[in-house]
Amino acid sequence: MSDPTFNAPGITDMERDELRRHGILLTGLEELYNWGRSHSVWPLNFGLACCAIEMIAASMAKFDIARFGSEVFRPSPRQADLLIVSGTVTKKMAPQVVRLWNQMPEPKYCIAMGACAISGGPFKQGYNVLKGIDRFIPVDIYIPGCPPRPEALLHGLVQLQEKIRNQAISGPAAPRHLQAEADCNCPIPECGAHDIEPTRNDALWPKPPELLRPTKT
Amino acid sequence: METLPQLRDRIAALFPGADVVLVTNPSPSAQHALRLDAPHARAIATFLRDDPALQLDQCTNVTGIDWPEKEVVDVTRTTVPDPAGGAPRAVEEKTKRIEPGRLEVVYHLYSIALGHGPVVLRLVTGNRTDAVTLPSLTPVWRSAEFQEREVYDLFGIVFEGHPDLRRILMWDGFKDHPMRRDYREPDDYEWEPTPHGDVLAKAKQHYPAPTPTPSAPSTP
Numbered sequence: 151m152s153d154p155t156f157n158a159p160g161i162t163d164m165e166r167d168e169l170r171r172h173g174i175l176l177t178g179l180e181e182l183y184n185w186g187r188s189h190s191v192w193p194l195n196f197g198l199a200c201c202a203i204e205m206i207a208a209s210m211a212k213f214d215i216a217r218f219g220s221e222v223f224r225p226s227p228r229q230a231d232l233l234i235v236s237g238t239v240t241k242k243m244a245p246q247v248v249r250l251w252n253q254m255p256e257p258k259y260c261i262a263m264g265a266c267a268i269s270g271g272p273f274k275q276g277y278n279v280l281k282g283i284d285r286f287i288p289v290d291i292y293i294p295g296c297p298p299r300p301e302a303l304l305h306g307l308v309q310l311q312e313k314i315r316n317q318a319i320s321g322p323a324a325p326r327h328l329q330a331e332a333d334c335n336c337p338i339p340e341c342g343a344h345d346i347e348p349t350r351n352d353a354l355w356p357k358p359p360e361l362l363r364p365t366k367t
Numbered sequence: 368m369e370t371l372p373q374l375r376d377r378i379a380a381l382f383p384g385a386d387v388v389l390v391t392n393p394s395p396s397a398q399h400a401l402r403l404d405a406p407h408a409r410a411i412a413t414f415l416r417d418d419p420a421l422q423l424d425q426c427t428n429v430t431g432i433d434w435p436e437k438e439v440v441d442v443t444r445t446t447v448p449d450p451a452g453g454a455p456r457a458v459e460e461k462t463k464r465i466e467p468g469r470l471e472v473v474y475h476l477y478s479i480a481l482g483h484g485p486v487v488l489r490l491v492t493g494n495r496t497d498a499v500t501l502p503s504l505t506p507v508w509r510s511a512e513f514q515e516r517e518v519y520d521l522f523g524i525v526f527e528g529h530p531d532l533r534r535i536l537m538w539d540g541f542k543d544h545p546m547r548r549d550y551r552e553p554d555d556y557e558w559e560p561t562p563h564g565d566v567l568a569k570a571k572q573h574y575p576a577p578t579p580t581p582s583a584p585s586t587p
């Protein structure tokens with residue numbers, strides 16, 4: 151749909167949809183490729199805290215994540231496409247989570263599920279919880295909530311499918327796995343004497359803006 | 368079950384030389400405790416577990432308390448008779464003393480066999496820095512094992528005789544004891560749109576010092 155080379159011969163999305171209604175299927179390689187990928191996003195079988203319970207609920211019959219092609223929870227990162235960070239990432243656990251991410255082959259996606267995975271959530275001001283997994287790995291979809299309902303996770307998954315469907319397969323906008331020189335690994339932090347080191351991946355998490363408060367006169 | 372003062376007297380009779388103090392708890396829960404001295408603690412604990420009248424066979428909870436050094440003011444009130452023959456005056460005398468810092472472990476014991484409890488035990492360390500060793504009660508109650516590890520991890524109390532004293536929540540290379548009151552968490556500041564309270568105080572350290580704005584030149 152977003153492929154400019156496909157749309158160039160003067161056919162609009164609307165016209166193509168019209169043709170589809172009449173049983174004529176016109177497609178491009180990019181659309182076909184992304185369509186296939188977006189409906190077989192296999193998550194890693196991995197949960198961290200209370201949010202994982204909702205993820206498990208989403209995978210069961212009542213919410214049935216299988217409707218979206220993501221029911222195949224893989225026990226090995228080597229076979230998974232999607233890392234659902236479902237829960238609190240403690241500083242002790244953070245290196246393992248990043249390692250799992252590095253072990254997943256491209257193309258891979260990450261969903262930060264729940265307040266904890268996004269920002270540390272209720273534990274943000276504590277000493278032992280990572281203030282958001284996006285400090286270390288690139289997150290595609292953020293699902294707010296504490297915990298998000300299974301419907302919210304499914305909505306996040308649909309958003310991710312939308313994102314995958316709109317990815318280019320060539321050119322500078324192509325995702326990491328189609329760029330030969332892109333580095334898909336994230337540096338793994340280490341547990342130091344007082345904190346994890348480093349506390350962020352500078353390539354992903356830029357230094358926060360310095361604030362200047364107006365002094366009252 | 369006998370009352371706590373009776374129990375204290377029985378222990379004192381059985382273990383001559385042991386320093387067993389009844390610590391009263393003035394709060395509504397009124398869970399008074401027995402404070403044991405470190406050298407006799409394990410023997411007394413074994414007695415509490417095995418005595419037929421007590422059978423405190425279950426240790427449900429082990430926790431730590433940090434008491435930092437603090438200054439307390441004792442007020443003594445005395446009435447002084449007025450030499451002129453008037454009404455006696457009340458005089459308040461204030462004395463300051465330093466209460467030394469210490470760490471404390473609390474054990475809650477119940478008896479499954481006889482259905483009574485809790486009996487609360489307390490052990491106190493010498494100070495908060497180098498005399499932080501206490502006898503482990505894990506050999507008496509196996510359920511204390513993980514909880515003593517947790518107290519070691521978060522408060523830094525070393526349990527002598529513990530079968531496997533390692534950190535349990537924080538990683539092995541971690542150096543601090545986060546539940547101590549003087550612990551300061553690492554300053555991993557992150558930008559907040561609307562900081563307030565403690566968060567604002569933390570964030571303020573990261574604001575650049577206000578640069579003096581040059582005052583507009585006054586027109587003659």
Ligand code: SF4
Nearest residue numbers: 200201237264265266
């Ligand atoms: S966001 Fe809430 S429900 Fe999810 S892991 Fe954190 S505390 Fe648990």
